[in-house]
Amino acid sequence: MIRFILRRTGSLFLLLVAVSFITFTLFQFGPADPASAACGQECTPERVQEARVALGMDQPFLVQYVEYMRGLFSSRLIGAPGAESLCQWPCLGKSFQTNENVSDIIARSLPYTVSMAIGALVLWTLSGVGLGLLAALRKGSATDKFIVGAASVGVSLPIPVTGLFLLLVFVNQFHLLPFTTNEINSPFGPQGPWAWVLNYLLPWIALAVLFSASYIRVTRTNMIETFGEDFIRTARAKGLAPRTVTFKHGVRAGITPVVTMLGMDIGLLLGGAVLTEQIFSVPGLGFTAVRAAVSGDLPVTMAITMLAAFFVIVANVVVDLAYAAIDPRVRLQ
């Protein structure tokens, strides 16, 4: 167990190096020119060169990369010689656009993304697994057909469609909910948890519609398969109550693929839900990442990419641990 976690932490680090290197390389060979962007409207070649030096982009590619990665382990100085400023550890660089510490930008954006991910996660897990299980238990019935039909519709509705539709109906037409505001990013804020829920309800629903559709299908398929297993027949032959057979013997055995999906999706979503954040104007990681990528803000792009990769990898480790907890045949080595 301890060895497993240590080994996975090691591979986590290697993967992060790989992801950061690829991002850095792509950026170097991409069309973005942060120096001219930073230099502004009235620009002379000399001033572009000054900006380039200030951003550290006059250095060779590999030197830039190593210098950047050094910030992950220690504080470093950033800026043109003579005008450096200190970037505290963990230093993810400074935004080319605003000269702000990237770690501050991340710290500011992350709560929005987490707020959105958590609610959506709860909503889609409950609805997806619940409806999938119901459909499996009533296999072949009208309920089953309705749920499967609804799932097919849900999975084919992209976020821009559901998102805009929800905004149109609940906010524009009937004024049932407020438009999402930047002032609330945690249930523990001054406005309290209820305002938090109302603020994020629409993005939650939009995400949940999309995600729960695939959860319904996976849950249904796996539960139908599990309910046909011999050990379910054994459980019934023992005279166990239907609820015990369904949940204790059935769901525990049939839920593992859903756990895998859940781990992946949490990891992905914490890296920023780009479309959803755009549509609902939530200034989370996805929103920030898009802006950074468009304006050639390398440090911000790098940081969010690495953070997203970090979440996905950690989620995978958690999934593996969860597997071992659910299935005694899985032994972590």
Next chain:
Amino acid sequence: MTQSQSSPTAVAASAPQPDSAPKPTTAPQATKTGAFLEVRNLSVKFPTDDGVVAAVNGMDFTLERGQTLGIVGESGSGKSVTSQALMGLLKGTSAQVTGEAIFQGRDLVTLPESGMRRLRGRNIGMIFQDPLSALHPFYTVGHQIAEAYLVHNKATKKQARAAAVDMLGRVGIPSPDMRFDEYPHHFSGGMRQRAMIAMALICEPELLIADEPTTALDVTVQAQILDLMSELQQETNSALILITHDLGVVAEVCDNVLVMYGGQCVESGPVDEIFYDTRHPYTLGLLKSMPTLTTKSGRLNPIPGQPPSLLALPQGCIFSARCEHAALAGDGVCASQRPQFTSEDGHGTRCHLGLPQILSIRNSR
């Protein structure tokens, strides 16, 4: 309870009732005073997209405590479906079960699921074919056995554990207290089947249904498991229905045999008579197809042809298409008319051929 009346279709109608006090929950509701288990005209049909599958067609048999009934037949002959119908495992599925199965005075066919659930495990235990897939992979063997005890007994977890450990010991598992906490994948095939038996027997059911309990096991382990089952059956004086396609197993442990073909009982009677006074061409074919060490040719003697489709059973005798003696009955009666089940002294058969014709067939080989 009185001694049961000898009905023409009874397999084991004349054994006296053992004088054991029934469990309080199983006291007969005085609807019938008869056999311990009496199955009459039991049929099971599965509606499918291709039509109705007639898996079991009018089964009749009786069973007394302390006795073992073997149900033999090839794959798809309706053996397992019969056992699942008796166990009520088909309730809540699309299967249509008709007829009667009077178990200690109550009809298992019409009993609602909630009532059936109280009988399962407590009064009727069941052992399945493949013990690896029949045990839950995520729970310890002991937990699964104790669980069966806890459903039907007011007991603490500690008491249930003690009962399960005791039962594991009785089925011959060494150091049962340690084995209690192991998972099915830690057990060998034979041990798993022992654990299944422990699970089925922990509430000491009066009726035990074993659906091919030895099929998935090594031959040497098979014998051990059969011995164990017979031993425990004698200890608890329970009735045993042994479903198998292995005639060797039948000869070893059964008192009575019921041969199934195409969802029907084609021959039934005491085990010796089935083997040495065979009266149905299908049973003859089954016996002939068994490999023996003395056969000189070294070839097997299969029954030619395929079992009938249960979607469209033939109008005449279900076995007629494969029966090499159908011509003996004359007038194509085998192909046009379904023979009645007739029995004499507890040995019954479903065939148009008379006893003299059967005897001449037997003597001609």
